């Protein structure tokens with residue numbers, strides 16, 4: 001692609017670094033921005049920059065947050081004794097979209113994957129054990145992807161929580177998932193949370 005303006009070329013290259021955006025789409029977006037008022041484009045770039053600079057992670061559940069404690073943890077209408085363990089913030093969004101879950105979350109920040117060099121120490125596991133010890137949590141729901149890594153992580157967590165007076169369940173994963181939790185359609189995901197199983201019955205399969 002040949003440009004007569006280095007300014008446009010730079011902008012196209014920045015957009016093309018986004019996942020799923022090729023050079024052609026990037027050019028279309030840039031040309032669209034060129035048609036806007038400069039003040040509008042200024043606002044666009046400021047919103048993006050502010051989002052990146054000011055985003056925080058909830059001190060309790062590690063979800064993205066505007067405050068020290070996220071809006072889910074701070075809500076009075078959520079069941080505080082119920083915690084759903086997920087891999088990342090996209091899973092939180094997927095489960096929230098079902099509108100069928102009324103407990104809290106715990107975002108691990110990944111799953112155990114020796115191949116990728118991710119061990120338990122790199123994940124938010126210690127803080128989960130602390131929460132279960134200190135916050136009167138009665139049930140931990142494992143909502144991790146149905147992969148070897150997901151199973152390894154569930155096994156590790158269940159051993160860590162074994163001595164504590166807490167029920168451990170897993171989302172029903174016999175139902176066909178698209179692989180990753182976030183790709184499951186809302187109905188399927190909602191049903192699998194409602195029909196969650198005790199960990200023992202899952203492990204025996």
Ligand SMILES: [Zn+2]
Pocket residue numbers: 058059060061062063069070071072073074
């Ligand atoms: Zn939180």
